[in-house]
Amino acid sequence: xxxxxxxHHASAPSYIRLIRDLDFHSGDKWxxxxxxxxxxxxxxxxxxxxxxxxxxxxxxxxxxxLVRPSGLHIELGIDLSTIAKDRGDFQKQSLKKVMLxxxxxxxxxxxxxxxxxxxxxxxxxxxxEHSDIxxxxxxxxxFKAASCHSKLSREKRAQILRNFELGNxxxxxxxxxxxxxxxxxxxxxxxxxxxxxNKTLYVQKAxxxxxxxxxxxxxxxIDFGRSSLRSSLCLAATLGEGVVKESRTIREGFSIDxxxxxxxxxxxxxxxxxxxxxxxxxxxxxxxxxxxxxxxxAYYWNPEKAEGSKASEKQVKYxxxxxxxxxxxxxxxxxxxxxxxxxxxxxxxxxLKARGSIPATPKQKWKLRxxxxxxxxxxxxxxxxxxxxxxxxxxGEYS
Numbered sequence: 001x002x003x004x005x006x007x008h009h010a011s012a013p014s015y016i017r018l019i020r021d022l023d024f025h026s027g028d029k030w031x032x033x034x035x036x037x038x039x040x041x042x043x044x045x046x047x048x049x050x051x052x053x054x055x056x057x058x059x060x061x062x063x064x065x066l067v068r069p070s071g072l073h074i075e076l077g078i079d080l081s082t083i084a085k086d087r088g089d090f091q092k093q094s095l096k097k098v099m100l101x102x103x104x105x106x107x108x109x110x111x112x113x114x115x116x117x118x119x120x121x122x123x124x125x126x127x128x129e130h131s132d133i134x135x136x137x138x139x140x141x142x143f144k145a146a147s148c149h150s151k152l153s154r155e156k157r158a159q160i161l162r163n164f165e166l167g168n169x170x171x172x173x174x175x176x177x178x179x180x181x182x183x184x185x186x187x188x189x190x191x192x193x194x195x196x197x198n199k200t201l202y203v204q205k206a207x208x209x210x211x212x213x214x215x216x217x218x219x220x221x222i223d224f225g226r227s228s229l230r231s232s233l234c235l236a237a238t239l240g241e242g243v244v245k246e247s248r249t250i251r252e253g254f255s256i257d258x259x260x261x262x263x264x265x266x267x268x269x270x271x272x273x274x275x276x277x278x279x280x281x282x283x284x285x286x287x288x289x290x291x292x293x294x295x296x297x298a299y300y301w302n303p304e305k306a307e308g309s310k311a312s313e314k315q316v317k318y319x320x321x322x323x324x325x326x327x328x329x330x331x332x333x334x335x336x337x338x339x340x341x342x343x344x345x346x347x348x349x350x351x352l353k354a355r356g357s358i359p360a361t362p363k364q365k366w367k368l369r370x371x372x373x374x375x376x377x378x379x380x381x382x383x384x385x386x387x388x389x390x391x392x393x394x395x396g397e398y399s
Contacts (some may be wrong), residue, residue, distance in 0.1 A: 001029065001030040001031075001033050002019070002022060002024045002029065002030070002032070003033075003034070003035040004031075004032070004034070005031050005034050005035075005036055006180060006181075007033025007034055007035040007046060007048070010033055010046050010048070011044040011045065012236050013056065016292065017388045018030065020130070021115065021240065032048075033046065033048050033050060033093070040210065044337065050288050055147045057203075057210075057239050057243050058239075058242050058243050061210075061243055064212075065212070066210040066211070066212065067210055067211075067216055067217065067218050068218055068219075068244070068245045069206065069209070069210060069218060069219040069220065069221050069236060069239070069243070069244055069245065070218060070219070070220050070221070070225070070236070070245045070246050070247065071220075071221045071222075071235060071236025071237065071244050071247035071248070072111075072115055072220065072222045072226075072236075072242060072247075072248050072249075072250070073222075073223045073235050073236070073247070073248070073249040073250070074107060074111050074222070074223070074225075074250050075225070075226040075249060075250065075251045076107060076250060076251070077103050077104065077287070078098065078103075078104050078107060078224050078226065079098070079223040079225070079226060079227075080095075080098065080195055080225040080226060080227035080233070081226070081227050082100060083095050083227075085147075085197075086328075086336075088197060088198065089196055089197045089198045089201075089238050090197060092126060092127065094266050095126050095194065095195065096126040096127050096130055096227070098128075098129055099125070099126050099193060099194065099195075099248065100126075100129070100133065101128055104224075105133065105137050105139075107136060107224065108123075108137075108191065108193050108224060109137050109138060109141050111222060111224075112141075112143070112171070112222075113141060114139070115220070115222065116189045116191065116220060116222065119170075119188055119189035119220060120164075120167070120170060120171075120186050120187050120188050120189065120207065120209050120228060121170070121171045121172075121189035121190065121191050121209075122171075122172055122174070122178060122187050122189070122190055122205075122209060123135075123138075123145075123171055123172065123173040123174070123186075123189070123191040123193055124173075124174065124175075124176060124178075124179070124191070124192050124194045124205050125173050125174065125175050125176075125193050125194055125195060125286075126175065126193070126214075126277050127175050127195045128147075128149045128150075128151055128175050130175065130193070130194075131147040131148075131173040131174055131175045132147045132151055132173075134147075134173050134193060135147035135171075135172075135173040136320070138173070139169055141366055142170070143170050143171055143181065143357045144168065144169050144170045145169060145170060145171040145172065146160045146161075146163070146169050146172055146173070147172075147173045147174070147309060148161060148173070148175060148177070148178070149174060149175050149177060151335070151336075152336035152337075153337050154335065154337060154338050155336075157335075159186070161182070162368060164184060164187075165184050165186060167186070169331075171191075173193075175194075175277060176203060178200075178208060179201065179204040179205055179208070179335075180204060182208060183211065184208070184211075185211035185212060185213035185216070186213050186216070187208060187209045187211075188209055188213075188216055188218070188219045188220065189209060189219065189220045189221075189222065190205055190206055190208060190219070190220070190221045190222065191222045192205060192221070192222060192223045192224065192376070193224060195223065195224060195225045195227075195231060195233060195234075196233075196234050197232045197234060198234065200235055201234075202238050203238065203245075206219075206221055206236070206238075206239055209221070218245065221229050221236040223235045223236065225330075226251075227303070232388075235247070246248065249255065251360065257291075266272070271394075272358035286370060301307075307327055309341055310337070310338070310339070310340060310341065311336060311337065311339040311341055311343070311344035312341065312344075314378075315336075315339075315341065315344040315345070315348065316336045316337060316339075316344070319336050319344065319347060319348060319351065322348065322351035322352065323351065325353045326351055328351065328354060358385070359387060359388065360383070360386045360387065360388050360390070360391035361388060361391075362388075364391040364392065364395065365383055365384070365386075365391070367395055367399075368381075368383045368386070368395065369383060370389060371394075371395070371398050371399065376398045376399075377398050381394070
């Protein structure tokens, strides 16, 4: 018998390979999966023969296993209609740019002051930078808040979440790393500062605050933004008919009695990365899938069972450098600090191999042809087949 928790991930290539390698794909052995969100945004089918049991949220609420939430949708000021779409959801960098704007952040914090001042809340953000800035905004407004993300050490993250559970922190901001595997029944408010069109992702966010807890009678789900795709924008009603106790929408033209706060600084120095004009992965780097598969496994890997000691600071810094050079970014939900030295070395080897697989850039090829025409570059070198590192070496040697 093979049991897969968070089974909505079971369609990923790494899971499929594992299922096949262990010979659980033929149907002769028991393959069992458990998940609260069986639907995938990419519509990929899960590798299970039958759906033997399904318990909808409405039934869990009606039977008293989850608290009944209320919904609040703030349409004021945040325009989502111009944000680019990617694989059925808002494109991350485009959404991040909108949600980092001073007005957007002010609306989020003032809404929390007016509607969730006495709540214990989880704030979902668009990336690490957004999480850090919004946490600072909340502290400036008088709340005890902290940002939790994978760029912090495992010990620091654990300390923040422990303080949140104990009530020493009222709000914790995060760039989506608390959508799975985090359980704090005391939390009774979900602030969705990262609007989404992905139903599965929204249910995961909302589920963080629906757990039962002594003295907890309900939960509040707060969403932001207006969009031309309003019917697709995930709100509290996404949880299903009859789940939400009440749902309110505040639109432009309505009066909102919100306390005044200190002026929010305009974020002029926020740099939102644009798409690279030249992406070597578009030329087909054979290591890309292998590296991404490693990251996917690292996300679900338990660092407490690591083989050997943890990765050194030197290894982590080198990995960050290699990820930039190879244009294979480290997912925000993966912390390099949680890797063992063995796994860090393995990833370094893969990224070094990937760096050697990146084709020479057009600028490098132009320089090499110039060297060839001037008689400096030896004959017999196939410029079009050179890797980026090889091209760099030849340019340095013959310039």
